[in-house]
Amino acid sequence: MTKPLKRHLPTSPFKAPVAPPLKEFAVGDQVTHDMYGLGRVIGIEDGIAALVDFGSARQRILSPYAKMSKL
Numbered sequence: 001m002t003k004p005l006k007r008h009l010p011t012s013p014f015k016a017p018v019a020p021p022l023k024e025f026a027v028g029d030q031v032t033h034d035m036y037g038l039g040r041v042i043g044i045e046d047g048i049a050a051l052v053d054f055g056s057a058r059q060r061i062l063s064p065y066a067k068m069s070k071l
Helices: none
Strands: 030-033 037-045 049-053 058-062 068-070
Antiparallel strands (some): 030 037, 049 058
């Protein structure tokens, strides 16, 4: 069973939760991934995925890039 989302009324004195900014990567960016380690972005697919060369393998990492961060 899923947990219902909390509603926030515009007149509420409490702030609504702010969504984290989307991660954007460019070709040539150095990145680190929790599973694959250090790598370099070699391709971008219109915000859908990033192709990353990790040295031993190339991986297509799908958005959202939860386990990948820019160095």
